[in-house]
Amino acid sequence: MNASFLSILRQIPTLFRHTVSLAWHADPWALVVVAVAQLGQAAATAFGLLATNRVLVSLFAAGPTADRVREALPSLLWVAAASAFAATLRAVSFAATGRLGPKVERLAGLSMMEQVIRVEMEHIERSDFHAALDSGQHGQTAARRLIEHTLGIVEALMALIAVSGVLAVLHPVLLPLLVAVVVPKAWGTVRAARRTYESVQIWLEHVRQQGALRRLLISQRAAPELRVHGAGPFLLDQFDQMAAQAADEQTRLAHLEARTELATSALSGLTAGATYAVLGWLLTHGQLPLAAGATAALALTSGTAGLRRMVTHIHHLYEQSLFMNDLIRAREEARRRAIPATGAPVPEPPEVIAFDRVTFRYPERAAPALDDVSLTIRKGQVVALVGANGSGKTTLSKLLAGLYLPTSGTVSWDGTDLRALRRDDVFAHVALVLQNFKQWPFTARANVAISRPDAIHDTARLDAAAAYADAHSVLADLPHGWDTLCEKGYEGGVDLSGGQWQRVALARAYFRDADILICDEPTSSMDPAAEIDAFHKIRALASKDQTIVLVTHRLHSVKEADVIYVLDEGRLVEHGDFATLMSADGPQVFRRLFELQSHQYRTDTLDGVPAQRIRSRDAMPDQSPAAGTTG
Ligand SMILES: Nc1ncnc2c1ncn2[C@@H]1O[C@H](COP(=O)(O)OP(=O)(O)OP(=O)(O)O)[C@@H](O)[C@H]1O
Ligand SMILES: [Mg+2]
Incomplete structure (x- = not known):
């Protein structure tokens, strides 16, 4: 958003339209009530000033004081009535604004989150998109404040029109004077707003990291290591350093603001002095009767107060609109990166899911997580994915579920590319037990x-x-x-x-x-009995025509799989059923892994005593107290 003073003035109508439309969607009735109440207030202000003028005319007339006061009394009552009416309408307007604000905030937040929950996984993991989302968060409260400040501007504007009307009737030269008093102030406040926003943008990453640290310091999941490993004071120190840097920035802003404030107040003071000098000249040169002069002084005071209010509201409107703009941008970014809601329907579970030369690269990573993988999964099969850590099993499962799209190659369901299918339908056929569920x-x-x-x-x-x-x-x-x-x-x-x-x-x-069950290390924390039972039950689902994709390091549990796919550094290196992969003349990767694991089980138990304990005792005789005394 262009932030120069004039460009801000030019943007005000657009901001205004945007805000009013938001409010209209949130609660049209409240908006109407506010509008009517503000019109009423403006009318009451103008009427009050005119009645004040009549009071002053009566008081400054010739004749005995008691008569003049008596003469002024009815107008005085009108002044009181106008003021009471304006106060009542102010309360009405305040209540309606209070009703409108939270609704607008809710609407703004919802409109963003609706888009965010549909963003492709690949994008939700990107740092730039997350930064945009974090900026957008500020926009939620900004939406509410936008309403309040827009309404504030309308209120001040109405009051100004009323005052200006009265001033114009008294003497036309008074009008430009009114404006001159406030211009320096307007310039200063907009400058401050721009500085605050720029600072927020520059410090956004800092604030995000500080927030993450704060959450860690109070997190239950982090609590054990925070205490035992002494990570607490370390993190606290980082947190404090960040807080100190943030405090310095706040101080810098405050100093700049104080300087601008001083300069603008001085200028405003000078223009105010000039205004009253002109008023004095008009009175002494008989250009303005005394009563009208007094009314003009009152109107000028009330007018400059109104203008100042308006400038303050414009400042906040501008500031908040910058944040609101971030929300709109985040929402649009989310919409752009969303999983398409369209595509060919998938009414039935697929007979065949095929990976054809699929390569997948995570953003911000050079090496592909999957490299030229081709495989097929048929309905009702139990398919096992095995391989070393980081070989791409979880990634493959996520592509299968439609969470990621291949960087190259295709994943197809019954011959149709996943990209062309309605993804919500794809998801509807899948159930997940993720490794990090x-x-x-x-x-x-x-x-x-x-x-x-x-x-x-x-x-x-x-x-x-x-x-x-x-x-x-x-x-x-x-x-x-x-x-x-x-x-x-x-x-x-x-x-x-x-x-x-x-x-x-x-x-x-x-x-x-669902028709396809993807289980990624579903039993890694279970006790042996529970694990055996769980694998048995998972496999049993296949007999009900469900397709099972099982990722595991427990190679014994894949014996009955229809097909085992072995991954190594993102490449599919072997596949076949257990017997094929274990045959001596077959490929060797799976067999070696399997034998390593079963050998471990066989040698780790000797007459029911874990061999590890025997070995460790044998291996460290020197460290026993006896060895210490003899050696
Ligand atoms: N969200 C991610 N963003 C970036 N890189 C990732 C992401 N998830 C995994 N990787 C990387 O992709 C590669 C494959 O990871 P993947 O999680 O698929 O392996 P895995 O076979 O499931 O390993 P494990 O047996 O440890 O679960 C690894 O190099 C990993 O560091
Ligand atoms: Mg994994």
């Missing part, structure tokens, strides 16, 4: 039912999901069963163990009842 800070019920929120009150379905994932024992321990809050730090909140959370995640995926 979300532990929602909600009740146990919501944690399971969030995969299909419309069925949240279907307790039978919830129970079936819990039974499937063996989560009944977890629920039985919770103080309020399904309705226990699974987040510490809130009233009645509890935390679950790692394995218990995984059961909840599995129950969530089952509750969704």
